[in-house]
Amino acid sequence: MRKSLLIAFTPFLFSSCGDETYTCKCTDKGDNNRAISDYEIKADDKSQAEFECKQKNLTFSGNPEYKNVQCEVE
Numbered sequence: 001m002r003k004s005l006l007i008a009f010t011p012f013l014f015s016s017c018g019d020e021t022y023t024c025k026c027t028d029k030g031d032n033n034r035a036i037s038d039y040e041i042k043a044d045d046k047s048q049a050e051f052e053c054k055q056k057n058l059t060f061s062g063n064p065e066y067k068n069v070q071c072e073v074e
Helices: 002-015 046-061
Strands: 020-028 034-043 069-073
Touching: 020 046, 034 046, 034 069, 046 069
Parallel strands: none
Antiparallel strands: 020 034, 020 069
16 A cells, blocks of 8 residues: 555655746835845746746735735746
8 A cells, every 4th residue: 555655646756846947026016116035946837837936926915015016937
């Protein structure tokens, strides 16, 4: 049983090691596009990096000070 679970989950373990590095830039759109932060995301493709970048956007959305922050992959 343990061996079959290991075989089944092996592709998922290695899928997080992306070949590409993408930059997620977070800017305040309400304050003359002021740069807030940059993140480097390692992902297999751009769509995965965009998803992870949108997750960064959610961390800012709970704070009223950063309500206009938008994070995008470049």
